Amino acid sequence: MGQGEVSAGGSAMEGDCLSCMKYLMFIFNFFIFLGGSFLLGVGVWVLMDPMGFREIVAANPLLFTGVYVILAMGGMLFLLGFLGCCGAIRENKCLLLFFFMLILFIFLAELAAAVLAFLFREHLTREYFSRDLKRHYQGHNNTDVFSSTWNAIMTTFDCCGVSGPEDFEESLFRLLNPAQLVPEACCQRSSYVSVEQCVSGGLTFKHNKGCYSAMVEHFETYIYTAGALAIVVLTIELFAMGFAMCLFRGIQ
Numbered sequence: 001m002g003q004g005e006v007s008a009g010g011s012a013m014e015g016d017c018l019s020c021m022k023y024l025m026f027i028f029n030f031f032i033f034l035g036g037s038f039l040l041g042v043g044v045w046v047l048m049d050p051m052g053f054r055e056i057v058a059a060n061p062l063l064f065t066g067v068y069v070i071l072a073m074g075g076m077l078f079l080l081g082f083l084g085c086c087g088a089i090r091e092n093k094c095l096l097l098f099f100f101m102l103i104l105f106i107f108l109a110e111l112a113a114a115v116l117a118f119l120f121r122e123h124l125t126r127e128y129f130s131r132d133l134k135r136h137y138q139g140h141n142n143t144d145v146f147s148s149t150w151n152a153i154m155t156t157f158d159c160c161g162v163s164g165p166e167d168f169e170e171s172l173f174r175l176l177n178p179a180q181l182v183p184e185a186c187c188q189r190s191s192y193v194s195v196e197q198c199v200s201g202g203l204t205f206k207h208n209k210g211c212y213s214a215m216v217e218h219f220e221t222y223i224y225t226a227g228a229l230a231i232v233v234l235t236i237e238l239f240a241m242g243f244a245m246c247l248f249r250g251i252q
Contacts (some may be wrong), residue, residue: 028240031233032103035233041074090188132151137168139184158214
């Protein structure tokens with residue numbers, strides 16, 4: 001009688017632990033689902049061409065590849081979060097094992113992507129974008145997507161060049177427009193501003209701040225938020241893998 005009560009009590013405790021673990025795993029996978037949705041949203045946002053960023057991204061092969069990597073990872077996390085939630089609630093061992101293997105693969109892929117981003121960080125530097133601008137920017141040319149995109153960025157962020165107006169020295173723009181030191185997009189938008197004096201080098205008529213600094217300042221909050229979210233997602237993935245294995249072993 002005593003042993004039966006102890007056995008029943010142990011079984012009840014195991015059942016409670018299993019139930020608790022099941023719902024904890026559901027919660028973790030729900031957050032993975034949200035993280036995947038966020039990454040999908042960022043990828044789609046860039047591809048939808050907000051303020052012409054898609055063409056700047058397309059001009060840099062590393063960034064262009066990165067957008068599709070974000071989309072792929074977001075889609076996989078979205079799917080995995082859904083599968084993990086279903087596997088936990090239905091206590092399906094096959095789904096749980098499939099979930100564990102895939103999330104382990106994604107976790108390792110994310111670590112590899114972080115290492116590659118660190119190794120190729122020179123492609124995201126101010127100097128890299130300045131070199132691209134010098135080689136490809138043509139000025140006021142609506143038929144050239146790269147130039148029109150940079151015009152839109154300089155107009156939107158009230159900036160000039162990547163580091164400043166000096167980026168247009170010894171550039172393709174100066175070869176095509178020898179009479180102009182800076183493009184019209186660098187000029188301040190005001191009825192008191194003389195475009196002729198601005199493009200000929202008038203300091204008081206043009207924006208002297210570089211677009212690299214202007215955009216970093218503008219998106220600084222989002223950059224830190226994205227970095228913090230990435231760390232949170234990695235931590236959640238680790239916990240989710242642990243809960244998946246424990247739940248897998250606990251299901252009879």
